[in-house]
Amino acid sequence: MKINRNERNRAFIVFMMFVGWILIIGVTLIKTQVFHFTKYLARIKAQSHRILSLNPKRGTIYDCQGEVLAISVKAKSAFLNNKNRYESERIFSRINKVISINNEKRRNIEKRIKRGDNFIWLKRKLGDKEYDILNKIQSTSRQRSIIGFIDEYKRIYPQKETAAHILGGVGIDEQGLYGIEFALDKGLKGKGGEVEVLVDARRKVFNYQYLDQPVSGRDVYLTIDSTVQFFIEKELKKVIKKFKAKGGSVIVMNSRDGSLIAMASYPTYNPDRLRYTSGRVLKNYAISFLYDPGSTFKIILASSALENSICYPQQIFDCYNGSYRIHNRQISDVHSFNKLTFEDIIIKSSNIGAVRVGLRVGKVKYFKTINDFGFGSKTGIGLSAEESGILNPLDKWTLTSIASLSFGYEISVTPIQMLRAFNVIATGGHLFTPRLLMKVGQQLQRSRENGKILSTSTCQKMLSIMIKVVNQGTGKKAMIEGLTIAGKTGTAQKIKRGKYEKIYVSSFGGFFPAQNPVLTMYVVIDEPKGKIYGGDVAAPLFKLIAQRLMIYMGIFPEIDGKNEIRI
Amino acid sequence: MKTKKKQSISGIFVLIAFFVFILLFTYSSLNLKNIDYGYKMQKLLQAQKKLKEEIDKLRAKKATLLNLERVEKVVMKELGYRYPEAEQFIKIFEIGK
Incomplete structure (x- = not known):
């Protein structure tokens, strides 16, 4: 089969168009991957990478028989996202009726809502029932994001007064203040870590990598019975x-x-x-x-x-x-x-x-x-x-x-x-x-x-x-x-x-x-x-x-x- | 002779293209599988974390329920037990062999 000149020209044009197309893609790729590499990498990281800090669990304190004297359990802490003052006031008055908040704290929260503070702690380390109540209020409110929850650890002393002076106690941020809790604070609290996660469009994690491996607090066994x-x-x-x-x-x-x-x-x-x-x-x-x-x-x-x-x-x-x-x-x-x-x-x-x-x-x-x-x-x-x-x-x-x-x-x-x-x-x-x-x-x-x-x-x-x-x-x-x-x-x-x-x-x-x-x-x-x-x-x-x-x-x-x- | 050579070259090209295709296909399917395993792993890690938290909560609850003051209260008030009086202690005298 013979190809005439006209056809050859047409084929050449199509070929050149194809080459041009390839060139455009190539140049764009080079531009993206070489010249704007850092910019796009930062953009993709912002979209899919998250760095999460990991709080270590404080070590448990046992007596010589292995009975628990102090243990940390996960607890939710609730905060108010005060974007709309009137809505915040309305929600807080609802919360105040069902959750026990002492007068001084209540007045402080009201004052901060009026002042326009964005982040206001409602109550830290909630009990299970309190969390359920607040969760219900959150799900029925007009603006769901108005109440937020953060995971924290709560220290529990199951034996109440028993060995109180030996154990001492911790502050609101689980820092040891007295007794063994203070003396062994460094070992008990462990070391926080950081993890880099990859999330999809639905913010679901599909990959992770530890940047700093967290170290859990060490458990302590006392000689006390x-x-x-x-x-x-x-x-x-x-x-x-x-x-x-x-x-x-x-x-x-x-x-x-x-x-x-x-x-x-x-x-x-x-x-x-x-x-x-x-x-x-x-x-x-x-x-x-x-x-x-x-x-x-x-x-x-x-x-x-x-x-x-x-x-x-x-x-x-x-x-x-x-x-x-x-x-x-x-x-x-x-x-x-x-x-x-x-x-x-x-x-x-x-x-x-x-x-x-x-x-x-x-x-x-x-x-x-x-x-x-x-x-x-x-x-x-x-x-x-x-x-x-x-x-x-x-x-x-x-x-x-x-x-x-x-x-x-x-x-x-x-x-x-x-x-x-x-x-x-x-x-x-x-x-x-x-x-x-x-x-x-x-x-x-x-x-x-x-x-x-x-x-x-x-x-x-x-x-x-x-x-x-x-x-x-x-x-x-x-x-x-x-x-x-x-x-x-x-x-x-x-x-x-x-x-x-x-x-x-x-x-x-x-x-x-x-x-x-x-x-x-x-x-x-x-x-x-x-x-x-x-x-x-x-x-x-x-x-x-x-x-x-x-x-x-x-x-x-x-x-x-x-x-x-x-x- | 020339045609044979041409045929073998194009055969090699087809083979290379096939292998490249297989390689790309394997790579992308492995990548997808990797992402899928990532999701599964995260799900399992979350489940493990929740179970650990649940275990801690149950241990704390158990320890609270076994609080000696509470046990004493339950034993004495609900079950009606009481501490023995001095005269209820029996002294045992065992004569040696």
Whole structure:
């Protein structure tokens, strides 16, 4: 077949048109892909790419049995999109009728609507029912976008008041404010992340890529047993009400490793309602209450005297029939004694006897022992509210300091420091750091021992004296049949406006079973009325809790000489 | 001879065009599948997230229901239990072997 010129020309034109078309496409493509690449990339990114920030879930706090003490759950927070003032006012009046918003907040929202603020929080961290109600209002309103919701996390404390002072609490943005929540805030809250997502025309995500991988908050396991904590808090509250006391604390420690099984303080609060809690109630008595320990401190003096081989248990001291003067300072005993042995001074809690022992020990050796026990510095429990206590340096001691310190005055301690001191004798001389953490994330927490500060023989002598305190002395009301308890009572006056007033702090510390201690416990009651002595106020509470702990923890009664097992 | 050569060249071209077509088809279908899997994955991730949230809520609810104060109240008020009196404790004396 022959093609004429005309046809060839036509074919050439069509071909050129095709080439022109290809060229136009090519040039356009080059223009788009090369010269305007950045512009179009930005445009497509704006249309389909979204960068979302990811809030990590705050770690859960458990007790030693795996019971949840604090957990974060998703909750919706509602806000008002105030584009139309009149519509906003109308919607808000509807909301106000069905959702509880306090007066101050209500007035604030109304003011902000009138002022024309665009974004106004209605209520944060709604309950399920509140969310359903607001959702219904939103779906029936003329402008749906007027109410918006944001996903947040809400901290819940299922055990309410139980272990409140240990847990502390968080603020509205889940930031730790007190207790463990504050101390471990960094680990608990984790790290936020960012994800880049690709969305289609319907805003549905079809692809994603992490720009910054979020790290969830680490779960924390405490050494606290919430059951023990619960009944101790309950019994403590009863005693405080009974004696119309100002407050108090009970701490129970595992003698063998320093882990705390319970640490109760009263008055207490509900961490869910932290915002409405007064500062006075937030005070954790166990670690923040500073007081002169009184006679419980005599165990430090006795340990010092025995450790330095200055006294022996049967050594006799003159107790001046209940009245003794040292550098113009009058010292008196509750009951007057003529002569007492060293151990009777502790058993019967003679102040004069203690002063006589103190003078023999001397201030340098006594100061060293007090220091070795860790008084005047924090125990290292890891809670920020912990106080160090007050121990004057040796060069600031006056002529009467040794006398005052011999029966527990001129020094300020915290209950946790006293508990640790009692535990030194329970462990045969080892100083353990009180511990609240069992596991953080996957990391097991180990007990921390700060060396042996007393010899085994000193501890054995102290043990024998402290058993007698409970069986024959001031601590009789802590005695339990079938269980040997070693302890010491304390009753100390409190300083008010610079001088000692007739207001008291009653305490009792001890451990059991005495020969093979499992638990060390310290009870302190602040300003009891009526009865004031540690033996009358704190010792019975110690006994009650010890009895319950025996049953709960399976601490079986000891076998006595007649091969009888007594419960 | 020349025609044979021409035929083999055009055959190669057809083959290349076929492979290019197959390649483009596979690429686009894989891309579509990828997008489809993206949607499915997102759906599953959302479901997993919701389930995790639900689990957390249920755990919180369980812990709230097991709150010892509440349990004590239910046991004592609704079930009528009470703490034993001192005389109800039985002391056991076991004579040794």
